Amino acid sequence: MLKVTRNMVLPTTITGSYPKPNWYTQGLHGRPFKVALGDSLFREQYLDAVATIINEQAMAGLDIVTDGDARFDLAVGGKSWFFYVLERLGGLSGRRDLSPGWSGDFWIRPGHILWEVQEAYQPPVVVDKVTRGPLEYTSIWKAAQRMTEKPVKFGTISAQCLVRMMWNQSYPSDKELILDLCDVMNEELRELAQAGCPLIQIEEPRHHFVALREETTDKDLQFFTEAFNREVKGVEAEIWVHTCWGNPSQQRLFWEPPSYERALPYLLELDTDVITFECASSGGKDLPLFRKYQTKKKIAIGVVSHTNTVIEPPEVVANVIRKALEDIPPERLILSTDCGFGREGLSRRIAFYKCIALVQGANLIRRELKLPEAPIRAADPRLAFGQVPGTPGAA
Numbered sequence: 001m002l003k004v005t006r007n008m009v010l011p012t013t014i015t016g017s018y019p020k021p022n023w024y025t026q027g028l029h030g031r032p033f034k035v036a037l038g039d040s041l042f043r044e045q046y047l048d049a050v051a052t053i054i055n056e057q058a059m060a061g062l063d064i065v066t067d068g069d070a071r072f073d074l075a076v077g078g079k080s081w082f083f084y085v086l087e088r089l090g091g092l093s094g095r096r097d098l099s100p101g102w103s104g105d106f107w108i109r110p111g112h113i114l115w116e117v118q119e120a121y122q123p124p125v126v127v128d129k130v131t132r133g134p135l136e137y138t139s140i141w142k143a144a145q146r147m148t149e150k151p152v153k154f155g156t157i158s159a160q161c162l163v164r165m166m167w168n169q170s171y172p173s174d175k176e177l178i179l180d181l182c183d184v185m186n187e188e189l190r191e192l193a194q195a196g197c198p199l200i201q202i203e204e205p206r207h208h209f210v211a212l213r214e215e216t217t218d219k220d221l222q223f224f225t226e227a228f229n230r231e232v233k234g235v236e237a238e239i240w241v242h243t244c245w246g247n248p249s250q251q252r253l254f255w256e257p258p259s260y261e262r263a264l265p266y267l268l269e270l271d272t273d274v275i276t277f278e279c280a281s282s283g284g285k286d287l288p289l290f291r292k293y294q295t296k297k298k299i300a301i302g303v304v305s306h307t308n309t310v311i312e313p314p315e316v317v318a319n320v321i322r323k324a325l326e327d328i329p330p331e332r333l334i335l336s337t338d339c340g341f342g343r344e345g346l347s348r349r350i351a352f353y354k355c356i357a358l359v360q361g362a363n364l365i366r367r368e369l370k371l372p373e374a375p376i377r378a379a380d381p382r383l384a385f386g387q388v389p390g391t392p393g394a395a
């Protein structure tokens with residue numbers, strides 16, 4: 001149900017992850033979160049990093065913040081997005097060495113950065129029924145939420161995406177494994193919502209990727225919708241679903257962003273309040289689809305890219321928003337990033353300035369629509385060193 005964004009018009013946020021500060025050298029490395037907080041060096045670095053990441057988002061004027069996924073270890077290709085969960089679930093043991101190559105992504109060859117990512121992934125083997133482990137999402141969200149009055153969005157990988165990184169030797173097929181894992185994650189998410197987390201984002205259902213393959217049937221797409229809805233059933237929070245075209249090592253999996261069209265009707269059937277779409281990288285080419293496929297859900301669009309290091313000028317951000325407003329009313333439009341900023345792929349400084357550009361672009365549109373603009377302390381000339389040309393007091 002809508003909670004956080006119910007009365008917000010054009011709110012701004014980021015997808016989730018934020019580059020690690022250089023001094024944040026500790027990591028969980030498989031430990032449960034609350035156990036690691038008993039290690040004074042980890043505790044100080046983790047809590048200071050989350051405070052820093054939230055403060056940078058506040059300086060940029062974002063309305064909804066995240067903890068930057070600071071629980072994730074610094075691992076090759078954002079591996080922790082999968083492995084934070086995999087290292088803690090029951091029913092998994094050992095690993096399958098994917099170094100010889102992964103037939104699922106046949107186009108990846110040595111010499112491609114994703115080959116190295118694939119070498120690093122090493123999926124665990126499913127040897128028994130999957131069971132809950134110490135994910136401790138509730139404590140992780142609380143640790144961040146007590147640092148700010150702004151709502152903290154908590155994001156997690158979807159069960160159906162997580163199964164891509166498991167070597168199934170226990171279930172008759174991946175479908176049974178996905179359904180069991182949906183139940184495991186559902187318990188964790190219900191607990192998180194009951195503890196007061198107002199906004200939960202489930203990341204990467206499989207629809208938009210599998211819909212690109214000819215052999216995918218409508219029944220397959222329907223299955224992923226049913227699985228997703230099982231995962232979020234009874235979770236009493238505002239639910240977002242995040243979709244993008246990939247982010248291992250800040251890489252989109254396609255040079256040209258594909259179209260969401262075949263997946264869109266199925267994505268719109270997900271039991272979520274908000275759906276996010278990658279739009280900055282494509283210039284919003286799929287946005288006119290919302291003329292054809294009607295929905296009452298709120299739509300979050302990416303207006304800055306996670307795969308391009310050049311900071312988008314505010315006018316470029318505003319142009320994507322204007323395009324979206326042709327088919328989505330401002331009350332139903334949310335402004336975000338195409339995907340997370342990662343931990344090692346972009347620098348923290350670039351991520352910070354992308355946050356600022358996002359809000360500056362949003363403010364251009366808010367001004368046109370006579371909506372209140374968000375203060376951006378990081379861009380306030382009165383707080384800049386020296387005299388800023390064209391401002392009061394400047395020579």
Ligand SMILES: [Zn+2]
Nearest residue numbers: 244247339340
């Ligand atoms: Zn993403």
